[in-house]
Amino acid sequence: MHSIWEAEQFHARPDLVVIGGGIVGLFTALFHKRKHPGHRVLVVERGAFPSGASVKNAGFACFGSPSELLADLDKEGAEAMLARVEERWRGLLELRSELGDTAIGFEATGGHEIYPTHTDVYTEVADRFNALNDTLRPIFGEQVFRWDDRAIARFGLAGVGHLVRTDLEGPLDTGKLMFSLVRKVIAEGIVFRPRTRVVSLMESPSSVTLRMEDGLEMDTAMVAVCTNGYAHELLPDLPVEPARGQVLKTSPIPGLRIRGTFHYDEGFYYFRDHQGGVLLGGGRNLDIVGETTAEEGTTVRIQDALEELLRTLIIPGQPFNIERRWSGIMGMGPSKSPIIERRSERVVVAVGLGGMGVAIGIRVARRASALVDQ
Numbered sequence: 263m264h265s266i267w268e269a270e271q272f273h274a275r276p277d278l279v280v281i282g283g284g285i286v287g288l289f290t291a292l293f294h295k296r297k298h299p300g301h302r303v304l305v306v307e308r309g310a311f312p313s314g315a316s317v318k319n320a321g322f323a324c325f326g327s328p329s330e331l332l333a334d335l336d337k338e339g340a341e342a343m344l345a346r347v348e349e350r351w352r353g354l355l356e357l358r359s360e361l362g363d364t365a366i367g368f369e370a371t372g373g374h375e376i377y378p379t380h381t382d383v384y385t386e387v388a389d390r391f392n393a394l395n396d397t398l399r400p401i402f403g404e405q406v407f408r409w410d411d412r413a414i415a416r417f418g419l420a421g422v423g424h425l426v427r428t429d430l431e432g433p434l435d436t437g438k439l440m441f442s443l444v445r446k447v448i449a450e451g452i453v454f455r456p457r458t459r460v461v462s463l464m465e466s467p468s469s470v471t472l473r474m475e476d477g478l479e480m481d482t483a484m485v486a487v488c489t490n491g492y493a494h495e496l497l498p499d500l501p502v503e504p505a506r507g508q509v510l511k512t513s514p515i516p517g518l519r520i521r522g523t524f525h526y527d528e529g530f531y532y533f534r535d536h537q538g539g540v541l542l543g544g545g546r547n548l549d550i551v552g553e554t555t556a557e558e559g560t561t562v563r564i565q566d567a568l569e570e571l572l573r574t575l576i577i578p579g580q581p582f583n584i585e586r587r588w589s590g591i592m593g594m595g596p597s598k599s600p601i602i603e604r605r606s607e608r609v610v611v612a613v614g615l616g617g618m619g620v621a622i623g624i625r626v627a628r629r630a631s632a633l634v635d636q
């Protein structure tokens with residue numbers, strides 16, 4: 263039986279429980295608490311720390327490469343493409359202003375898309391380059407992309423014919439970002455409860471009862487489900503599929519020449535510098551069925567393809583040592599936009615962020631916290 267002290271301070275009914283301590287869950291809790299300082303807000307996270315895509319990603323602070331944006335333009339029209347780019351751009355600005363560039367390790371070293379000579383993708387981008395910049399100008403107030411083929415030699419890349427650069431993107435330090443976000447959430451009076459996996463939700467007219475893996479139950483007034491790629495485990499009818507992304511990181515490479523973030527092969531591969539080594543991810547397209555999983559792990563096939571790219575394109579002729587390999591789980595919904603909705607009287611969901619959660623996470627959370635209030 264709980265003492266009066268435990269009952270009043272630690273086990274009082276929360277006003278809001280956020281399930282999932284990733285970038286979306288943590289910001290959702292933060293925005294709710296700021297609007298309602300008297301509310302008891304809890305973030306429950308199944309890992310000992312945040313343990314989803316928010317701590318596994320590549321740390322690209324980016325809003326979309328030319329080939330991606332042109333493909334979106336063709337598929338969805340200018341309005342939808344521009345709206346998405348604006349969300350990403352505003353999200354990055356808000357994230358940097360909320361936590362600070364130093365705290366998130368943002369480096370303004372630029373974002374790049376590279377193309378082998380004479381590919382269809384290059385021809386398409388080259389043909390429509392000026393029109394794309396014109397279309398994007400109202401969002402950024404300046405020309406976003408420029409050709410910089412001379413940088414190919416400076417970066418030491420092989421087999422690359424053309425390079426587009428934007429000064430407005432760059433890498434950040436995902437670990438620092440999440441560490442400072444957790445610290446901020448706790449400092450602002452939110453309870454972060456790790457090692458707490460929710461296995462079911464039961465809603466009644468007056469509350470939601472959460473059942474944990476250890477059999478304990480907790481009643482709360484409102485719930486925000488921010489479990490992204492794991493969403494189907496709690497809410498199986500949500501149309502979000504898990505999508506694994508694999509990454510590797512080399513040891514420091516003497517004289518490494520790449521700086522900034524790079525997209526290659528229509529975004530199927532991405533790489534950047536980090537602490538003197540190369541961080542490289544992608545290759546999901548090699549085994550879409552096998553990588554549609556919420557199980558973490560790496561496969562020889564994809565890791566070999568990543569290593570081949572290191573050898574042939576990124577650091578040709580340079581010996582390297584892989585110091586770490588890992589994977590993370592993204593959440594993919596039916597469209598490229600996340601699912602942010604009120605599922606019922608007391609349950610809000612904000613899931614399915616795809617591969618752009620660093621950019622849009624804070625804005626998704628703002629919308630989720632607004633829905634909690636409605």
Ligand SMILES: Cc1cc2nc3c(=O)[nH]c(=O)nc-3n(C[C@H](O)[C@H](O)[C@H](O)COP(=O)(O)OP(=O)(O)OC[C@H]3O[C@@H](n4cnc5c(N)ncnc54)[C@H](O)[C@@H]3O)c2cc1C
Nearest residue numbers: 282284286308313314315316319320322460507590619620
């Ligand atoms: C390999 C990789 C590279 C990426 N690179 C980039 C990039 O460079 N730039 C970019 O913008 N985006 C990138 N992304 C995408 C980005 O990381 C995600 O979109 C973003 O982190 C999603 O945040 P989230 O809070 O929605 O989900 P998550 O960070 O996945 O958070 C969900 C949390 O819920 C917890 N959880 C799940 N189920 C339960 C439960 N039942 N009970 C309690 N807790 C639970 C999980 O442990 C997890 O911590 C990448 C993703 C991956 C996997």
